[in-house]
Amino acid sequence: MKKWVVIAAWLIAAAIAFPFQSKLQALASDESDAFKDHGAESTQVQETLNTRFDDGNETTAVVVYPSVDPQRFAADAEQLCTRIPDLVRIVDYPCPNLPPERAAPPSDLKTTSQDGTTFLSTIMTSDDATESVIRDVGIIRDVVPDGALVTGEAGFAADQAAALEGIDETLLIVTLVLLLVLLLLIYRSPVIALVPLLVVGVAYIVAAGIAYYGAQRGHYQATGQATAILIVLMFGVGTDYCLLLIARYREELASGTADAMGVALRRTAPTIVSAGAIVVAVMLVLGVADYNATRWMGPVLAIGTAVSVLAGVTLLPAILAALPTKAFLHKKPIGPVWPRIGALVRRRPAMLATAVVALLVVGALGTLRDQGTLDFREQFRETPESVVGLRKLQAKFPPGQAGPVDVLVPKTITEDNENGPKLTQGRALALDFAGESIDAKQILIRLALKHDPFSDAALRDVEHLRANLRTLEPTGLIGGPTAEMLDSQAALDRDAKLIIPLALGLVFLIVAILLRSLIAPIYAVATVLLSYAFALGVSSLVFAESDPATPLFTFIFLVALGVDYNVFLLTRIKEARKTRSHEDAVIYGLERTGGVITSAGLILAGTFSVLLATQLESLFQVGFTVALGLLVDTFLIRIFLVPSIALLLRSKAL
Template sequence: MKKWVVIAAWLIAAAVAFPFQSELQVLASDESDAFKDRGAESTRVDELIDTRFEGGNETTAVIVYERPEPERALADGVRMCERIPDVARIITAYQGVCGELPAISPPQSSPITPFGNDGTTNLTTVWTRDDATESVVRDVAVMREIRPDWAYVTGEAAFAADQAEALAGIDETLLVATLILVLVLLLIIYRSPTIALVPLLVVGIAYLVAAGVVYAGARAGLYQATGQATAILIVLMFGAGTDYCLLLLARYREELATNAPDPMGTALRRTAPAIVSAGGIVVVAMLVLSLADYNATRWMGPVLAIGTAITVLAGVTLLPAVLSVLPHKAFTHKQPIGAIWPRIGALVRRRPLVLATAVVALLVAGALANTRDQRTLTFDEQFRETPESVTGLQALQANFPPGQAGPVDLLVPFEVSNADNYPYLGLDLAHSVDPVGTSRDGKLALIRVTLLGSPFGPGGDTIPRLRENARKFSPQAMIGGPTAEALDSENALARDARLIIPLTLALVLVIVAVLLRSLIAPIYAVATVILSYAFALGVSALLFEATDPAMPLFTFIFLVALGVDYNVFLLTRIREARRDLAPQDAVIAGLERTGGVITSAGLILAGTFCTLLATQLESLFQVGFTVALGLLVDTFLIRIFLVPSIAVLLRSKAL
């Protein structure tokens, strides 16, 4: 009776949570504040403009017309004024169209001409008041519907819209791709529809419940859900959740084969500590992300922690209940790939030092590629396929000062905002310096600096120099805008990594030490995973000329947390075998008995991260590739050869 109560409880919870899965996607679509450092100077500038200046932090789109047709540009502007509900103003190269024009003083440096270097390209600028992602996507869609085929919509609003469009529908795409992939892999590996469907059913129910809980937390303001986090939530839950299910399922099959009196009870007692500990490692690693200053990292932590915790709970409650109501014969067929493990075990027994040395040498060789200098992805490299905003930016930068697409925001006290101080900024960095307006209380002045270089790459030394120069005439001066945000975000990610990586390693070591009741085993269990991470990151450095600055930290968290899981599965089984066998025999027995399930689990988890390769964002593509590569290395080198070889060499000190 208890098993039916458990199944009913999970089904009711899933039914209640089901409507919130789509609501979560809508909520996560607003990423207007996600890719910022919460304590950065650029973020503070953004907040001050939003709260203290008339019109707030308006969003700007630039329409690049490649033909000098004033009638068309003006007519387009009029239609946009009529159809965009939150439009603030529209100005063409010929005249203003609608809205109250900003009180802009005459430029104090080289003015921007209405036409580009070719004499024909001209710009229309559209200011809108609502910077929420959903509103920006809607407004940009209207602009693109109205503009002619020979014009492009670019600028900050268009970049945000194209990034949102690249993530649009990604949850459904990843969910379908992950389900198909996991189902196919399970059918190939186990050749059993029951074994293939049961983990998907259990994890699918857990995912619906997790989506509801994540939505509730986000609505309550405990964190902010993002499209990036919800996409990875699907991959993580179905990958890791299937692994946890397979571990219990494999042990259940073993107990059935020995005609144990209580096969499910025995299987659950033997595997639950490993499943809970493995899941606990992932939960702890994700919660550590909550300490980050970079918003996208900090908000991702609780979302993934909730998903993992619910997955583990389903694995030790719902899965046993489902397995118990199914006939035993569905799980008693012979696993087709099981015969290879005694041969691998014999090889490890004969050549542990050779195997360990060869694997370490290979991984170190790959890791050496991390010494190669890599630049950070520029904005136009963030997309796998070139969107209109990038095409428009290229057309704009070919004919106008590149910085016009995203000026730097300079906030200074009003009393020092006069033009006499502008030379302090260093006009070798800027094309123009233009006062824009004054705060409502008259205490702050907003000045826009148009850079000579592209504003959508890392700030390099441009932003630090501007900040240093601005503070020469006002210690209260602050620099913001897209270029400053990119630099501040990159610095925040580096700072977060210095905190999160060692803290995660320390917590994982403690958890593994408590589980295994050993001081030596946790060290090589974690060290081998770090080695596979360094190898995967090194190979990525060879393949990708530029990387997203968040990629190393994200891949570290996933590879360490998930990779250590497999070591936990293996070492707990070796520890169990030590009760009846000598140390070396226990290692080989543990390898042989877990080889099939760990290899299957590793393939499935790597496969689920491979689904990220279908996304249009380069950052997610790189994370998917690097994590999948690291997991495959864990599966076929670390877990099969390196860890067992180390355990054999250490003998009684292994555990």
């Protein structure tokens, strides 16, 4: 009777939460503040503009016309004046429905290319919410002629949102199909293939509802990146936890245990809960990050993992108990491969450990390569209109016009005409008044850098501009797209220095409590760090440029998920030591968990490889690196390295 109550409770919870899954996606579509440092100077500029300036923090869209046709530009501008709800100004065109002062163009802004073949129109809007930017860019693209290209900050944001549009549905479908195929190939049983998917599917619906509630209440902000990874993570780890219990259930059935389900649950539940606790703890550590996308991702993924664990120890046993046992019976709990591998590890532990470590170290050397940084143009797997437009703009105009620098200073600084040259020192082309605060105490100056505003050279220019501004006016602030990139990279560096040791400390503590050992957690964590270094090194060789967030994100996933497999293996070895010698227990644990860990690793790597189907390069690289690290964990570390170390350390291993 209890099993039906548990199943009914989960189904009712899923039915209640189901409508909120789509609402979570809608809520996560606004990523206007996600890829920023919440306390950075550029963020202070944005907040000041929003609160103390009439027009707020302006978002710039740039239209690159393929020919200079004043009549066409005037006709397009006339339509845009009335169709864009949050229009601030159109440079070089006085909208009759706007105050006259908004029509004043920056003095040095170039609108016609030097060769007279290309025209540039700059459109400024006041609402930087992703939904509003998508709407505004859509209106602009609808109005301008074929061949005209919309780029700039707004164009990039709209194209990035388009690349993420429908990603959750795509990932969900691809993940389900992939998992079903893998489970059928591995277990050749429709029941074993469908039960984990049912359990995790119900858990995902419930978790999405809880995540939506928390985001709606303002406890954190949901992002498209977080909801995409939530699908991959939940179906990966959730299926792994299900397989661990199913494997032990089948083993107990094959041994003729009277209460097979009860014994299996008592033996695996502590392991599942501990493994899940590691993932939850590591995800919650992300909450200390300065970088918004990192900080906001933590709670969403922690909720998903916690619900997966709860479903694995309640819903799954209830479903298994409701099904006939013959669906899970098998005569051979382990195949012929694992005893052979166990015999090899028993004979050559030192050789195997040395070979695996050497291979991982060689791969890790790739991290020494000086890898470039992905800029906005390289964030897309397929080149969107905004990137094509940027290249056209930079070929015909000063490149800095695509992303102006915002300078906030007290009004008194403009009284000295020498301040402009002192500030720019040849690094910017224009020094233009762009607005005054409501209280008339601050002014906004916009600069156009000489370099591509999304390049490393532009980042160095902003550093110099800030240093120069400090000497002129210590209270002055510099923001804009380039400054945001610079501040984000600094935030990610700070976050890594804080999050990595904190996460490692928590993982060590949880494993030490679980195994009641101080030695085992050391090599359990060290081997995972090796696989992370190997995966990151190989990734550095494969990709010429990398997103600054990739190393931290891949570390979080590989450490949290990789240690799970160590926990699966080491807890089984510890259990076997109660009735066997240390050496026999290590080999027994390897043989008994080899199949389920290999299956789990393949499935988890497969789910993260689904990210390769996305159009954003950053998610593509995370998927590649995490999948590679998990495969190394599965086929090298868990099968050969950890058992070999356990044998070499003898009784000190646990």
